[in-house]
Amino acid sequence: MGILSYFVDNYTASLYDMIVEYVDTEYSLWLTWFLTPVIVTFLLPAVIILLIYASSIIFHLYRLYRMRVVDGVPYDWRQAARLAVCALWDAHGWLWHGYEIRGLENVPEGPFLVIYYHGALPIDMYYFIAKMLLFKRRHIHTVADRFLFKIPGWATLLEGLCVIPGTVQTCAGVLRAGNPLAISPGGVYEAQ
Numbered sequence: 001m002g003i004l005s006y007f008v009d010n011y012t013a014s015l016y017d018m019i020v021e022y023v024d025t026e027y028s029l030w031l032t033w034f035l036t037p038v039i040v041t042f043l044l045p046a047v048i049i050l051l052i053y054a055s056s057i058i059f060h061l062y063r064l065y066r067m068r069v070v071d072g073v074p075y076d077w078r079q080a081a082r083l084a085v086c087a088l089w090d091a092h093g094w095l096w097h098g099y100e101i102r103g104l105e106n107v108p109e110g111p112f113l114v115i116y117y118h119g120a121l122p123i124d125m126y127y128f129i130a131k132m133l134l135f136k137r138r139h140i141h142t143v144a145d146r147f148l149f150k151i152p153g154w155a156t157l158l159e160g161l162c163v164i165p166g167t168v169q170t171c172a173g174v175l176r177a178g179n180p181l182a183i184s185p186g187g188v189y190e191a192q
Helices: 002-071 077-097 123-136 146-150 155-160 168-176 187-191
Strands: 113-115 141-143 181-183
Touching: 077 123, 077 155, 123 181, 146 155, 168 181
Parallel strands: 113 181, 141 181
Antiparallel strands: none
């Protein structure tokens, strides 16, 4: 009985070691194989819910700003896109930061120069441009670094928002044409 007990114990221990080694090695693969369909099953409804909320936000923004957007569109797609984007930024500034401008009626009608501080993100300037376009119908041309024009997909955005590289000649031309101009001395280099 001692030999049989020794043999059974030895066989059981080796079988146990083999199963533990196999399960430990394959457990992560098995878990990945098992959880992938579960994750995909719940990921799709989550994405759909996010899209529904995004659509809802767009409809709410349109409801709030529809008269400002519809009244200001002279059949130019850039102007229409500008107004829609400004409505989005103005709503963002109001909801998240309580952004408001006092004395907007004191802004001159002719060309003027806005000098602003460029932080890591000049988000206050985005809000200011949005307010000016929505409430005063004045679009502020902005000077930006040349590297922004090289980012894929940004050329149309920068062109639509009247962002210029900022040579002395282009800045003078913008002011001569009667448009406001925003400049941040130091720009992104100083913001670092």
